Amino acid sequence: MTITRLAALGGCLAVLALAAAPALAEDLPDICGSVPEMDHPMMSQVPISSDEAHAALMQSMTSMSGMGVGMMAEDIDDAFICGMIPHHQGAIDMAKAVLDYGDDPWVKQLAQTIIDAQTAEIAAMRDWLARQ
Template sequence: MKAVLKFAVAAAAVPFVILSAGTNAKAQMSMPDACKTEASAMKDMNMSGGGMQMGDMAEHQKATMESMQKMHPAMMQAMMAKDPDVAFVCGMIAHHMGAISMSEVELKYGDDEQAKSMAQKIIDAQKKEIEEMTTWVKDHAK
């Protein structure tokens, strides 16, 4: 698990690669308007502690923020891998770990059965993919 976390940091490279791939990629990666509306409150919030304080958040928001605060540094560290393939795979490991953490928050705090079902499917799929990517990193990272 320690090796997974160490290599998990590269996921931050993925958004940069996708977004720099051209306008077509950007168009395919747009957030739904309802998500943008909810996310607009984030403009005033510094994730390092400024702006909205964690104490002002609902429990599910605190849990999600805590998981994001763990995921982002891991993604940034992985992005620093010199080999682009290793950076990509390691970054995806961190990204998937973040998705699992967010899905666990949904299972704990969510009420909608369809959303909870999606969360469980994400957990199952991403754990399998993390295992595959971890094996790839062991075989390919130098």
């Protein structure tokens, strides 16, 4: 695996993600909103709250920061797995914030389902990596 290959793969994935963002945003309900200056479809038009619940939700996004690095692996299978682990961990962390601070029973049940499923998927991905 070369640094050049890693950088090229990371750059391609970033371009694809940016290109897909507007199309993905079209399918979101208005409640999801967007912040023009951030140009990210999942950010709310409402200013980011400083309350503990929203702080926990935003903090959970930091575990996804390793996604881009992981996806730079030379082998596409490795890149996929290495990118998905932090992505899944971010989803788990977000779901835990909802369990801690959420009110809606359906959303909390969905959060628990996500935690259970993605915890198992992370374990399977780590096992796969260990066998490589």
